[in-house]
Amino acid sequence: MLHPMLTCKQVSNALSKEDYEKLSPLKRFFLKLHVKLCIFCGKFNRQVMESQDMCRCYHEHEEELNSQRPKLDEGKKDELKKLLVSQTED
Amino acid sequence: MIMEQTEPKVPITPPEQWVDLYGDYLYGFAMSRLRNPDAAADCVQDTFLAGIKALDRFDGSRDIKFWLRGIMRNKIVDQIRKSIKENKVDIEAEDEAILESFWFKYSGIVTTNPDPWQFNPRKSYDNGEFWKVFETCIDQVKNPARQAFVLRVLEDQTTEEVCKVMDIKPNYLWVLLHRARSQLKTLLEQNWLNSDNK
Numbered sequence: 001m002l003h004p005m006l007t008c009k010q011v012s013n014a015l016s017k018e019d020y021e022k023l024s025p026l027k028r029f030f031l032k033l034h035v036k037l038c039i040f041c042g043k044f045n046r047q048v049m050e051s052q053d054m055c056r057c058y059h060e061h062e063e064e065l066n067s068q069r070p071k072l073d074e075g076k077k078d079e080l081k082k083l084l085v086s087q088t089e090d
Numbered sequence: 091m092i093m094e095q096t097e098p099k100v101p102i103t104p105p106e107q108w109v110d111l112y113g114d115y116l117y118g119f120a121m122s123r124l125r126n127p128d129a130a131a132d133c134v135q136d137t138f139l140a141g142i143k144a145l146d147r148f149d150g151s152r153d154i155k156f157w158l159r160g161i162m163r164n165k166i167v168d169q170i171r172k173s174i175k176e177n178k179v180d181i182e183a184e185d186e187a188i189l190e191s192f193w194f195k196y197s198g199i200v201t202t203n204p205d206p207w208q209f210n211p212r213k214s215y216d217n218g219e220f221w222k223v224f225e226t227c228i229d230q231v232k233n234p235a236r237q238a239f240v241l242r243v244l245e246d247q248t249t250e251e252v253c254k255v256m257d258i259k260p261n262y263l264w265v266l267l268h269r270a271r272s273q274l275k276t277l278l279e280q281n282w283l284n285s286d287n288k
Contacts, residue, residue, distance in 0.1 A: 012198030016264045017249055042201040043206075051271045054211060054224075055243050059222040062119075068222065069118030074108075076131050081109045082137065087142050089103050 006034050008041035016046045019056065100150045105142050116162055120169075123240050131167045137162040144189055150251050163245055170237050171255045179234045179256050185265050193259075200268040208279045219287035227277035231270050237269035238263055 006014075011034050014023065020031055035046040072080075116137060140161050148157055181189070188194050192230060193202065214220035224285035231239060234256065242263065243254045249260050256263070 008197035008199060012264070016198070016260070016267070020109075038204055040193075041197050043110070044199045044201055044204055047204050047271070047275075050207075050211075051274075058213045058221055058224055059244075064218060065122075065221055066115055066118045066136065066227060069126070070121045070130075071135065072113045072117040072131065073127075077113055078111050080135055080269065084105045084108060084138055084142065087139065090180070 005045075006030050008038060008045075009033075011035065011038075011041060011049055013046060015052070019052045021052070021056065026084050094099070100153055100234065102145070102148060103154050104149070105138070105145070108138055108141070108158070112158055115155060116158060117164065119159065119168060122225060123166045123227075123235055123244060124169055126173075126262065133162060133165045133169050136165045136168070136217065140165070166245055167241060167247060167255060168253075170241060172236075174237065174256055179231075179258055181262060182257075183260070185269075188265055189261060194265075198261075200265055204272065205275075209283060211256065211278065211282075217287070219285070221286075222283060224278065227281055231278055233275045235266045235269035235273065238261050239274075242267060243270075254265040 011031055014020070014027065014031060020028055023031065031045075031049075035042045037047065038045075107173060113134060116134045119128075120133040123125070124130050137158055138212065142157050144161070149156065188200055193199060211220075228236070228239070238252060241247045241255060242249065242273055247255070249263060253260055253263055258266070
């Protein structure tokens with residue numbers, strides 16, 4: 001049974017193990033409640049949650065970014081092609 | 091009735107075409123995680139070789155591109171494990187003090203008073219340029235905080251797995267992730283607020 005009054009340590013522990021969006025709705029609710037009210041860990045853990053939001057959003061945009069990322073060297077590509085052909089012939 | 095479900099939903103691209111079709115895609119991903127061209131190229135090669143070996147287990151439920159990307163996750167972890175072996179993670183004096191502090195032991199928080207954001211990043215989440223800047227900022231985060239961040243957050247490995255790869259304790263991983271987050275925040279504030287695209 002989840003106790004509604006989470007301790008700061010329980011909040012930090014939960015956030016270190018999992019993106020808070022993946023937690024159960026009830027746990028998420030108490031987590032949000034805690035960081036809203038707690039004067040000790042509230043600011044810190046809230047920033048952790050914001051960072052998790054940001055990284056989740058980054059993942060959603062990653063595919064678009066990939067076209068601008070560095071490309072594989074052409075020489076290396078030829079090398080890899082030969083390797084793959086030799087591997088599939090076996 | 092003829093059952094056609096045994097056919098894979100997605101056709102298998104022959105491995106000879108992988109380099110042309112997915113080489114750049116996978117290399118781009120590897121570079122964003124590893125920052126090192128040689129390590130990234132090795133990573134792509136290992137992924138392709140593992141892909142050929144495991145091809146009979148490809149179930150066709152998603153595009154082979156994403157299937158290979160899934161395999162590459164493990165190869166990225168392997169590359170980071172390799173670089174950690176060559177360059178062991180030492181706990182810096184400053185971090186040692188945090189680990190020993192009453193607050194950290196009692197509540198698991200590294201600082202009670204983190205600086206607030208100088209801008210609201212949420213407002214830029216729909217702007218593609220922001221994520222480009224975000225990526226260059228991740229590149230600038232210092233190791234080992236960056237490695238911890240890549241493994242735990244970007245490649246979504248469990249705490250236990252990351253601790254094993256980096257040979258550190260979970261409480262230190264938590265401090266390293268804090269380092270990565272706060273460096274990323276400072277870098278974003280510098281780079282995004284000074285950029286023309288905001």
